[in-house]
Amino acid sequence: MTLRDFINKLLGRQPASATTAKQRLQLVLAHDRSDLNPELLEQMRREILEVVSRYVEIDLEEGDVSLETEDRVTALVANLPIRRTKPLPVHESNPDGDVHGEADPVWTASQA
Amino acid sequence: MPVTTSGSRSILICSGKGGVGKTTLTANLGIALARQGMRTAVLDADFGLRNLDLLLGLENRIVYTAQEVLSGNCRLDQALVKHKLEPNLALLPAGNPRMLEWLKPEDMQTIVGLLRESFDIVLIDCPAGIEDGFKNAAGAAEEAIVITTPEVSAVRDADRVIGLLNTRGIKPIQLVLNRVRPKMMANQEMLAVDDVTDILALPLLGLVLEDEQVIVSTNRGEPLTLNGSNSPAAQAYNNIARRVCGEDVPLIDPAKVRRGLRAKLGRLMQTKIF
Ligand SMILES: Nc1ncnc2c1ncn2[C@@H]1O[C@H](COP(=O)(O)OP(=O)(O)OP(=O)(O)O)[C@@H](O)[C@H]1O
Numbered sequence A: 001m002t003l004r005d006f007i008n009k010l011l012g013r014q015p016a017s018a019t020t021a022k023q024r025l026q027l028v029l030a031h032d033r034s035d036l037n038p039e040l041l042e043q044m045r046r047e048i049l050e051v052v053s054r055y056v057e058i059d060l061e062e063g064d065v066s067l068e069t070e071d072r073v074t075a076l077v078a079n080l081p082i083r084r085t086k087p088l089p090v091h092e093s094n095p096d097g098d099v100h101g102e103a104d105p106v107w108t109a110s111q112a
Numbered sequence B: 001m002p003v004t005t006s007g008s009r010s011i012l013i014c015s016g017k018g019g020v021g022k023t024t025l026t027a028n029l030g031i032a033l034a035r036q037g038m039r040t041a042v043l044d045a046d047f048g049l050r051n052l053d054l055l056l057g058l059e060n061r062i063v064y065t066a067q068e069v070l071s072g073n074c075r076l077d078q079a080l081v082k083h084k085l086e087p088n089l090a091l092l093p094a095g096n097p098r099m100l101e102w103l104k105p106e107d108m109q110t111i112v113g114l115l116r117e118s119f120d121i122v123l124i125d126c127p128a129g130i131e132d133g134f135k136n137a138a139g140a141a142e143e144a145i146v147i148t149t150p151e152v153s154a155v156r157d158a159d160r161v162i163g164l165l166n167t168r169g170i171k172p173i174q175l176v177l178n179r180v181r182p183k184m185m186a187n188q189e190m191l192a193v194d195d196v197t198d199i200l201a202l203p204l205l206g207l208v209l210e211d212e213q214v215i216v217s218t219n220r221g222e223p224l225t226l227n228g229s230n231s232p233a234a235q236a237y238n239n240i241a242r243r244v245c246g247e248d249v250p251l252i253d254p255a256k257v258r259r260g261l262r263a264k265l266g267r268l269m270q271t272k273i274f
């Protein structure tokens, strides 16, 4: 944020148009570069939430899966606030079955 | 893959979006490189809407074009139009738009390969878009210069093109930012230089200011770099030419172009605070 943006914010004004332009570009390019359309992203978001909510109780309203891009690398970023951990369903690959809710709620998968 | 002719370079000048300054850059850079002693060929690959001849003031001297060279109806040196004031520069004009019906990437490679036998550097003026015209031209180049303006649509289209150039293995790919308006940038009403280079993640080869002299020189068919003009755009094109030849020339800082209290205030307001 620049000094101008900060002052604009204090005065309740719109941010400078260059700031808006940059934000809009970053968003649209993340989609352009990954070739994922909003529909596919939405489907993926639902499926990810479904899988995650089998293990932990998450806030479905707050849950957010989005694309971010930096240095021509696009990352799929899921931000899923955990309400509490569920008793784990019995699963071969994880016989101990004890997961705690302290885990970092941000889960990131990157792809070049 | 284009044939490598030792020491000779082929550089694509492209943008994605139309009208951002490809042909103007090709003409001015071509002349500037020639003046530095490089044997330079400029190839008009915009067969649909050719204009490079006009910007160079060579439109009345065209006899043959790339079309006759490809069909074997003339030799390359018969089609090349040498610039009278700058004999190190030659134009290979675009053929008839009907060529687009049969032209293939291999044809462009043939032409560029021929040019590279007798020139140090070949600049390819690419058509707008990312369709066949772009693909034909890109297929013949080893390096690329992507030109854009600091506007959202141009930057987005540039990004598309950069993606395509990357998958073709073209490198280096360098960026020219055109039509920069220092005052608007200072007021943060135009994307900052760093914003554009961050987003596109390309090294900056040059910054060209918005300059009325570009239009004046286009009217006359005399590129700014031809007549020793000292206008901001002329300086920028000359600097780009020197950087293309490997010289380390500092970039201008658009914020320093303007002087006075208002300019100072503008710079202060651009300070990143967090
Ligand atoms: N730095 C500049 N300052 C002012 N005008 C400019 C500048 N650069 C380009 N122009 C103007 O912008 C217009 C488009 O330029 P040009 O024909 O070079 O673009 P182009 O990318 O080759 O277009 P096309 O995609 O149609 O081939 C011209 O009228 C030109 O004079």
Ligand SMILES: [Mg+2]
Pocket (backbone or CB within 6 Å): B022, B023, B024, B046, B051, B125, B126
């Ligand atoms: Mg053009």
